[in-house]
Amino acid sequence: MTNWKGRDLLGLRDLSRIEIDQVIACTLEYAKGDPQLNEYLLKGKTLLSAFFQPSTRTRLSHEAAMTQLGGRVIGFGDPKMTRAGDFYQESIRDTFGMLEHYADVIVMRHYERGAPHEAAKWSRVPIINAGDGWGEHPTQVLTDLSTVVSKKGAIDGLHFMLVGDGRMRTMHSICYALAKYEARVTFISPSELTIPSVDLDDIQALGGEVEFADDVHDVLPDADVIYMEPVVQADYSASRVERSGDVGITEEAYKINLAKLQKLAKPDAMVLHSLPRMDELATDVDSSKYAAYWDEAAMGVHLKKALLQLILTDGENR
Numbered sequence: 001m002t003n004w005k006g007r008d009l010l011g012l013r014d015l016s017r018i019e020i021d022q023v024i025a026c027t028l029e030y031a032k033g034d035p036q037l038n039e040y041l042l043k044g045k046t047l048l049s050a051f052f053q054p055s056t057r058t059r060l061s062h063e064a065a066m067t068q069l070g071g072r073v074i075g076f077g078d079p080k081m082t083r084a085g086d087f088y089q090e091s092i093r094d095t096f097g098m099l100e101h102y103a104d105v106i107v108m109r110h111y112e113r114g115a116p117h118e119a120a121k122w123s124r125v126p127i128i129n130a131g132d133g134w135g136e137h138p139t140q141v142l143t144d145l146s147t148v149v150s151k152k153g154a155i156d157g158l159h160f161m162l163v164g165d166g167r168m169r170t171m172h173s174i175c176y177a178l179a180k181y182e183a184r185v186t187f188i189s190p191s192e193l194t195i196p197s198v199d200l201d202d203i204q205a206l207g208g209e210v211e212f213a214d215d216v217h218d219v220l221p222d223a224d225v226i227y228m229e230p231v232v233q234a235d236y237s238a239s240r241v242e243r244s245g246d247v248g249i250t251e252e253a254y255k256i257n258l259a260k261l262q263k264l265a266k267p268d269a270m271v272l273h274s275l276p277r278m279d280e281l282a283t284d285v286d287s288s289k290y291a292a293y294w295d296e297a298a299m300g301v302h303l304k305k306a307l308l309q310l311i312l313t314d315g316e317n318r
């Protein structure tokens with residue numbers, strides 16, 4: 001059994017298959033369990049949310065998990081109201097060297113790739129990376145893989161079709177994770193949004209193989225997991241991007257709708273999307289047998305409970 005207590009979760013590149021399996025197993029225990037059983041598990045513990053970029057799901061699912069396990073939550077979702085976001089531009093070093101005194105664990109989202117790794121240098125309490133720029137998004141992908149295992153029983157042997165922006169942090173984390181399994185990965189995006197070579201090199205260094213295709217129509221018949229991200233999306237290296245004017249539309253080659261799934265997909269194929277979505281995933285999929293993204297959203301709370309249990313306790317969950 002791996003000892004998670006007191007550890008940071010900065011990315012999936014550095015986690016072993018055993019460690020990923022352990023988180024998934026703990027998450028699935030929460031998914032099937034009675035929430036009342038764990039309601040005092042983290043009594044007396046405090047989670048601090050430090051979100052330097054907008055979030056709906058990741059921050060609130062961490063906070064929901066902590067409160068449902070009897071813990072407390074403090075933090076901020078708008079860095080403009082902190083000294084890191086005003087005239088002083090307080091450094092990560094000074095900010096996290098101080099925040100460590102306020103909580104037992106810190107969940108952090110930041111627009112700079114590597115910012116959680118920097119924070120972890122200055123914080124003696126564990127840092128959970130909730131998404132860093134175009135870097136990684138480990139909690140999202142652990143949620144996604146837990147959803148896959150809950151529906152398919154395993155990751156080995158599955159064909160993952162990844163569609164969207166290859167700069168995206170979820171794409172990096174899922175490729176790092178899948179490199180540790182016997183899974184087939186096919187990536188589809190416009191050529192200008194392919195996986196950057198620096199990230200592809202890292203994935204390949206872990207033993208991961210990524211095939212490339214041009215159109216979802218070509219891969220759908222063989223895909224077990226259809227993993228969608230927006231093609232039209234915000235710049236994740238910015239602290240905030242307002243919507244203004246025409247945001248563009250996604251080409252048909254990168255879009256999924258119910259008609260395509262019914263015509264081309266395996267009957268038991270599952271569609272995942274970390275959300276928010278743009279026009280790449282049609283709403284007519286939502287109530288179909290293919291849609292697994294609502295289960296994925298619910299799994300997000302179970303995953304955060306598992307992580308907080310592993311990081312803040314000796315492993316017991318009762």
Ligand code: CP
Nearest residue numbers: 055056057058274275
């Ligand atoms: N999936 C995800 O990271 O969503 P949020 O940006 O709302 O946290």
